Amino acid sequence: MAYKYSILALKNIKNRGIRSWLTMLGIFIGIAAVVALVSLGAALETAISEQFVGELSPDRITISGKRLVGVFGTGSFDDDDVDLISSIRGVADVVPRYSSFVRVKYRGDDDNYMISNIPEESSDREMIYETYDLVAKEGRLIREGETRVIVIGSRAADRRSFRTKLEVGDNIEIEGENFRVIGILEDTGNQMIDQAAFLPQDEMERLLDLEEYHSIDVRVIYRDEIEEISQKIRNEIRDDRDQDRGEEDFEVETALEAAEAVDDILNTIGIIVIGIALISLFVGGVGITNTMYMSVLERRKEIGIMKSIGAKNKNILSLFLFEAGLMGLAGGIIGSFFGLSLAYLSTLVVGGLFPMIDISITLSIPLLLGVVLFSFLVGTLSGILPAIQASKLNPVDALRK
Amino acid sequence: MKNIIVLKKVKKHYLMGDTVVKAVDGINLKIKQGDFVAIMGPSGSGKSTAMNLVGSLDVPTEGEIYLDNQNIAHLGESQLANLRGKKIGFIFQSFNLIPNMTVKENVALPMLFQDYDEFEREKKAIELLKKVGLGHRIDYFPNKLSGGEQQRVAIARSLVNDPEVILADEPTGNLDSKIGEMVMKFLDDLNKKGKTIVMVTHDKELGKKHAKKTYWLKDGKIEKTTK
Numbered sequence: 001m002a003y004k005y006s007i008l009a010l011k012n013i014k015n016r017g018i019r020s021w022l023t024m025l026g027i028f029i030g031i032a033a034v035v036a037l038v039s040l041g042a043a044l045e046t047a048i049s050e051q052f053v054g055e056l057s058p059d060r061i062t063i064s065g066k067r068l069v070g071v072f073g074t075g076s077f078d079d080d081d082v083d084l085i086s087s088i089r090g091v092a093d094v095v096p097r098y099s100s101f102v103r104v105k106y107r108g109d110d111d112n113y114m115i116s117n118i119p120e121e122s123s124d125r126e127m128i129y130e131t132y133d134l135v136a137k138e139g140r141l142i143r144e145g146e147t148r149v150i151v152i153g154s155r156a157a158d159r160r161s162f163r164t165k166l167e168v169g170d171n172i173e174i175e176g177e178n179f180r181v182i183g184i185l186e187d188t189g190n191q192m193i194d195q196a197a198f199l200p201q202d203e204m205e206r207l208l209d210l211e212e213y214h215s216i217d218v219r220v221i222y223r224d225e226i227e228e229i230s231q232k233i234r235n236e237i238r239d240d241r242d243q244d245r246g247e248e249d250f251e252v253e254t255a256l257e258a259a260e261a262v263d264d265i266l267n268t269i270g271i272i273v274i275g276i277a278l279i280s281l282f283v284g285g286v287g288i289t290n291t292m293y294m295s296v297l298e299r300r301k302e303i304g305i306m307k308s309i310g311a312k313n314k315n316i317l318s319l320f321l322f323e324a325g326l327m328g329l330a331g332g333i334i335g336s337f338f339g340l341s342l343a344y345l346s347t348l349v350v351g352g353l354f355p356m357i358d359i360s361i362t363l364s365i366p367l368l369l370g371v372v373l374f375s376f377l378v379g380t381l382s383g384i385l386p387a388i389q390a391s392k393l394n395p396v397d398a399l400r401k
Numbered sequence: 402m403k404n405i406i407v408l409k410k411v412k413k414h415y416l417m418g419d420t421v422v423k424a425v426d427g428i429n430l431k432i433k434q435g436d437f438v439a440i441m442g443p444s445g446s447g448k449s450t451a452m453n454l455v456g457s458l459d460v461p462t463e464g465e466i467y468l469d470n471q472n473i474a475h476l477g478e479s480q481l482a483n484l485r486g487k488k489i490g491f492i493f494q495s496f497n498l499i500p501n502m503t504v505k506e507n508v509a510l511p512m513l514f515q516d517y518d519e520f521e522r523e524k525k526a527i528e529l530l531k532k533v534g535l536g537h538r539i540d541y542f543p544n545k546l547s548g549g550e551q552q553r554v555a556i557a558r559s560l561v562n563d564p565e566v567i568l569a570d571e572p573t574g575n576l577d578s579k580i581g582e583m584v585m586k587f588l589d590d591l592n593k594k595g596k597t598i599v600m601v602t603h604d605k606e607l608g609k610k611h612a613k614k615t616y617w618l619k620d621g622k623i624e625k626t627t628k
Contacts, residue, residue, distance in 0.1 A: 015501045309511040310486020395458045
């Protein structure tokens with residue numbers, strides 16, 4: 001039964017030509033928005049959580065500037081701050097961190113690297129290796145007191161701007177000095193680390209003439225004290241800098257908090273997206289209702305004819321519901337296609353603007369099926385009132401047009 | 402021959418503003434199976450309303466209507482639709498074909514509502530179109546056909562579910578007399594094959610020439626009956 005009405009319904013939709021297309025536009029935009037934003041949202045979520053959180057280190061606190069860029073800080077701290085934090089009870093290690101963008105040259109090509117420091121003291125160095133999960137895939141890691149050496153993140157070794165791939169033993173030039181690549185790291189899953197390079201701390205300070213730390217990594221002795229200690233660190237530095245509560249120029253964040261902050265942002269984006277999509281689907285649905293009402297008026301006589309040759313009310317009802325549903329369905333299918341294309345194009349743009357971010361769309365079949373089914377449902381629901389009106393037409397009145 | 406249509410004290414009144422319009426005001430009649438009956442009268446005499454009642458497009462305000470011994474005066478919507486689909490074939494003055502369907506689809510449409518499958522629908526539609534001499538026009542749209550051809554399509558459509566009664570409302574009203582004669586010949590042939598035909602017309606000659614019995618309506622009542 002569904003089949004025979006769907007053919008008739010399709011014919012009627014086709015017959016309305018441009019009006020059907022315009023009607024579908026509402027659903028189309030709504031569905032395209034949902035598919036694009038949900039796909040993009042999922043891709044962003046994956047990218048961001050890889051980017052900013054990586055593997056959670058539940059005993060780590062990061063003190064940074066107000067703007068935290070992934071694991072790399074933008075604040076300014078000195079040895080007094082380091083001493084201050086070290087004096088807090090429950091703190092195990094305090095490791096000052098540098099993060100600087102530098103121009104690197106390799107065999108005549110150049111590119112930008114985010115460079116960070118590997119501490120000179122062995123316990124600090126081990127902590128950094130451990131928290132950031134730095135393991136050499138090729139070569140080895142930096143040892144104590146080494147000079148003119150560099151360790152490269154897995155993706156930093158394989159930049160498109162380099163015509164040949166960096167290998168262990170190659171030399172690269174930074175600020176006019178040559179550094180020998182002694183190790184290439186395994187993938188850490190954290191994009192920012194994989195795209196970065198690491199110098200011995202003394203070398204980095206000398207080369208870039210650094211005086212202030214950009215961030216400070218802290219490890220606590222007991223994990224269950226982490227919230228308490230992070231609060232203490234915030235208070236101590238604020239008092240030391242004579243700043244008011246809420247007016248701090250620094251940020252103290254535990255790994256868990258970082259994850260939660262990212263989650264919060266994504267959830268907010270998600271709610272806004274769904275809100276917009278629902279509004280446009282509602283408007284699309286109203287569009288279908290309107291078109292179907294017009295159609296009932298225009299096809300009064302046709303409805304009368306059908307009734308005179310034996311159509312029951314429920315036949316007319318099914319026919320009109322099918323037409324509305326099919327318009328929703330078609331809008332949904334075309335919208336899904338456009339939404340996916342849009343999401344894909346957006347990733348190309350994001351990838352072009354920020355080559356460090358690795359973002360890719362995965363095709364979610366359940367999402368697509370759900371969305372298409374939903375659009376059919378929206379269409380059908382939008383058609384209910386006009387379809388009831390059509391089915392209730394008195395055949396004698398309907399024929400007398 | 403049995404009575405196929407019986408009307409007993411049938412009234413159809415409706416409100417138009419504040420005035421009660423007595424479109425049909427107490428009609429009694431009996432039509433035998435295989436008969437060819439004309440209902441005649443000036444416009445506003447109630448002949449179309451009477452036909453709508455017999456055709457189960459409408460229900461009476463009062464009285465009983467029997468179609469093939471079944472009282473249809475109090476049936477529900479779905480049962481009336483069923484009757485229209487199975488026992489009655491309509492032919493209208495303005496043909497009433499659906500413009501965005503081909504001739505074949507128009508003829509097959511009544512079978513769609515009776516749950517015939519696609520193969521049967523198509524086969525029967527083509528067979529009937531050949532009978533009315535339109536075998537070469539099956540995939541045309543109605544607006545490409547002449548008035549006479551369109552009315553022949555309508556006749557084919559009225560026959561597709563093999564109804565007992567054909568109701569024709571001014572079947573030649575939109576046709577010139579020569580084409581009209583041709584359409585009437587189809588109705589005569591159907592009558593000879595046993596179909597009961599009820600024709601509403603205001604054309605006295607047409608009634609006299611084709612019908613075996615004529616009811617003359619005036620002000621919703623039967624004024625006289627002639628043979």
